[in-house]
Amino acid sequence: MNKRPHKKCLVEFQMAEQPLRVGEVAIVGAGPGDPGLLTLRALMLIQQADAIVYDRLVSPEIMELVNPKAELIHVGKASGCHYVPQEETNELLVQLAVRQRRVVRLKGGDPYIFGRGGEEAEFLVENDIDFQVVPGITSAAGCASYCGIPLTHRDYAQSVTFVTGHRKADHSLELNWQVLAAPNQTRVFYMGLHNAPTIVRELTAHGLSRRCPVALVERGTTPQQHMAVTTLAELEATIIREGFQPPTLIIVGEVVKLAESLAQPAPGERASFPARHPALSSGGRPA
Template sequence: MANGVVYLVGAGPGAPDLLTLRALRIIETADVLVYDRLVSEPILALAPTGIPRLDVGKQPKCHPVPQDEINQLLVRLAARYARVVRLKGGDPLLFGRGGEEAAHLTQAGIACEIVPGVTAAQGAAAASGIPLTQRGCASSLRFLTGHGRNDSDLDFDWPGLADPRTTLVVYMGLANIAFISEQLLAQGRCPSTPVAAINNATMASQRRLIARLDNIVEMAQAARFEGPVLFIIGEVAGLSLGSVSTQIENVRTVRHAI
């Protein structure tokens, strides 16, 4: 039997109607599903009933299935199934380790197809009415991971990140937001810089907090977020260009502090 094809599919930021049509077609015809922690239940429900579903999700400082084992698992599954769907939150090539998996599959002689998805930064910003760039306000944009490989320390270009005209989007940053804010403040980023913390972006359970760079740690801790949190740091976080249906209860109080 010839090896099957592994599809590295971006599931988007959470809401099922933000899937691409291509992603939906592939999920609906999967023979086996390998998924991450941040893939929402409504999206998992789109896969055919009765197929094997393997949860290989990771949490901060908790990796039940190490990446090397996931790589090997995909190779083994491709030897048994024609259509292996590796489902990842957001986009598979943006902090999703999709590149590592694609490289391993290619080395093993397994056909691999990458299906892009709406990344969390785009979904969270749109759901919160926040532009990631804005003429006269933010002319550049940088995406950052909130944790290092194997939970190592973050080693970034902190002076460059302190540029007031640059919007920073921090993925998976709740555990390290104190360190990140300290580094930015130490490099001269203004203490009053607005910061948006968006929890469960695009989902019915979305909550949003807008604070300042010098008090985001305190406010995020008080919010007791459950689920993924994405941070948008920069002047654009103080803008809101559309209606936001679900916000954290004390958002007005925090806004007043900016």
């Protein structure tokens, strides 16, 4: 007879953790959109929060999981059009904490990867507000995986670089293009639609072939996922023809050629893949 004491399973253990303290802020990554990619700790915190400050990249499916009694405050941002200025968001987090609320700052992807989570954490420290950070699956990893693109591969890409395609206050996009154009790597541009002409011009000017494969992924991991494969030479035309809108990732590199054979269906939808591009060899694998 088995007399060993019952051990809590991992989910029971996670959900039984101490709740957020009043006056504390949790900066939480919600992942790229599919609620199945939410971490256990993120789920625990959004179900305990008194106030949730969220942005537009948090999917409706994830918002359905939050504490139904929580105060919901939308501070979503769109490229070139901020719903709430970042400075006001910072102040809001402090005010909610001072009012002894249990606060979750819920952000799409990972809060410390192009999510301005670092700026918010600095402001909380300056104002003596206790906080914690919960990482999330960043959009690059989630969207690429769902589209059949391994960001690294021993044969084609020995490194991956995450790059912001948008600068603060519309500053010019000044990057180390020589390094980005080097072979055997994958480049993922966040928020890069507006600066697609610059990305094409600078990468090709620094030696990257105009035939280099490129993937565009809009709202990846969600039922609204929209993906197309093209080349650097045809990137701008593809964006216009396919009507891509933010949030869209631009993935540049030879690993994109694997997409056709490795892509999985987006949640709730059948698998789909654009017509084979001339840059792809038969079967979608690199020639």
